[in-house]
Amino acid sequence: MSDVIVKDSPIEGKGIFAARNFKKGEIVVQWDLTHILTASEAKKVPLAEKRYVAFLDGKYILMQPPARYMNHSCEPNTTAKNFCDVAIRDIKKGEEITANYREDNPPGFEMKCTCGSKYCKKIIRKT
Numbered sequence: 001m002s003d004v005i006v007k008d009s010p011i012e013g014k015g016i017f018a019a020r021n022f023k024k025g026e027i028v029v030q031w032d033l034t035h036i037l038t039a040s041e042a043k044k045v046p047l048a049e050k051r052y053v054a055f056l057d058g059k060y061i062l063m064q065p066p067a068r069y070m071n072h073s074c075e076p077n078t079t080a081k082n083f084c085d086v087a088i089r090d091i092k093k094g095e096e097i098t099a100n101y102r103e104d105n106p107p108g109f110e111m112k113c114t115c116g117s118k119y120c121k122k123i124i125r126k127t
Contacts, residue, residue: 073098
């Protein structure tokens with residue numbers, strides 16, 4: 001049984017949800033690193049797929065399920081660390097698992113935010 005499930009999200013499209021409780025500091029999602037791209041390959045990714053390209057520790061990764069379905073939140077419950085999403089607070093079973101796209105998106109990345117947080121920045125830009 002997986003620790004996360006993919007289903008429709010109130011934030012946008014599909015999302016990842018906790019199939020069990022997670023404690024702060026626990027790995028929630030381990031990234032699949034089978035699709036590492038060069039900078040040139042990352043630039044050629046079709047527009048519809050660009051949102052699934054992560055950039056962490058100098059590597060471009062075309063995210064694979066379930067990680068590719070993690071939605072952004074301006075109040076995320078995970079952080080990107082060592083090619084994993086790690087809980088930054090306790091996460092309850094059934095809660096949507098979210099990330100801060102500003103942490104791991106390629107330079108120049110920008111998209112509209114639909115997270116619904118009272119702290120929403122409206123536009124997600126690489127910082």
